[in-house]
Amino acid sequence: MTESLIILLHGVGSNGGDLMHLGDIWREMLPGATLAAPDAPFVFEGGRGRQWFSVAGVNAQNRGGRIVAARAAFDATVQEAIDRHGFSQAPERVALAGFSQGGIMALDALASGRWPLAVVAFSARLATPDPLAPAAGSAALLVHGEADRIIPARESEAAAERLDRAGVRTELFIEPGLDHTISSEGAMKAVDFLARRLGTRAHA
Incomplete structure (x- = not known):
């Protein structure tokens, strides 16, 4: 029986399929979980792949505005995955897990209060403009490499x-x-967090 939905959100210049190896591992370890990995809505200007927002000329001053501008397309992508897998009436059974730019958007979804979901963010940052307005009971796991040269x-x-x-x-x-990557240890930290937040028993 499908008990929960975990939506994987890829980084810039990538696509949903690039994260499904992680989804395959988590599917084995989180019985009852469905894994979805949608493509971001926009074409990456820097080459192949997709992006959630443009990184051309991005900096600390304009990043927040770009995230806000990207919310509608991001929300539509997440909602489509939720609807397709039958969780429209059970948002408490849904979690977002994003890497890099996908993690940035996942954290924005939580911090802005638009999505009252559990969030795992790998190698990301919180660039949501103040004030933050998360829903009551929101939870997040932040996983980051100490030697990350892309996002410190x-x-x-x-x-x-x-x-x-x-x-x-x-x-x-x-x-x-x-x-700037997801390690096996980080992935297992996420399994433990997701099992606790979604009420799913993790398998070793």
């Missing part, structure tokens, strides 16, 4: 502080020596 680990540390202040139940895992 301090971004997840700063995100954890902001989310904590906003009332989000936040867990942070910084993995020593890891660059």
